[in-house]
């Protein structure tokens with residue numbers, strides 16, 4: 001058994017063709033909340049993996065609490081290869097469309113959560129995934145992917161995003177892309193403090 005990754009949330013061990021992903025407690029969280037969170041994410045990930053309509057790990061077993069056993073995908077992360085092979089963004093677009101047509105929102109679409117094996121792209125890390133038919137949720141998934149491209153792949157980000165969008169053709173493409181513009185406009189508002197939009201989340205100024 002070899003530890004192959006230790007992220008903020010989980011320890012990933014590999015034993016032959018098997019991966020064991022175990023979510024570890026966070027000491028700063030209240031123990032009951034911590035357990036509930038790990039349970040929810042483990043169940044969610046196992047459920048989505050089991051119904052995945054695109055290449056990904058196969059679910060072997062889960063304890064529905066903190067551990068998932070799945071098949072290993074041996075190959076580099078897209079994060080390591082996209083700069084040299086930006087055309088792979090086309091396939092990411094096609095796969096994301098299929099995911100969204102099955103009403104699965106990934107929740108953490110980054111090139112660190114995609115692996116390349118035998119010229120096939122596999123999506124992984126479904127701990128923040130959920131089932132949703134909402135246009136908004138699909139648009140936000142795309143928005144997060146664009147942000148990931150801008151921060152991790154600035155040399156090819158524009159080209160890769162263009163190729164991604166060209167090939168992102170879910171049934172509700174037009175509605176999602178229209179909503180995406182609104183999501184991005186909202187993001188821009190947040191980035192400019194002088195142009196803040198009124199929002200229910202903002203604290204009401206104290207009356208003097």
Ligand SMILES: Nc1ncnc2c1ncn2[C@@H]1O[C@H](COP(=O)(O)OP(=O)(O)O)[C@@H](O)[C@H]1O
Pocket residue numbers: 004005006007008009010012019021057070071072073074077112113115124125126127
């Ligand atoms: N099924 C798998 N096959 C091969 N490597 C995997 C697999 N699942 C996870 N990994 C490796 O472990 C890393 C972290 O796993 P991930 O599911 O993304 O958890 P985290 O929430 O910590 O990001 C991945 O970036 C990848 O390198």
Ligand SMILES: [Mg+2]
Pocket residue numbers: 007112113125
């Ligand atoms: Mg990850």
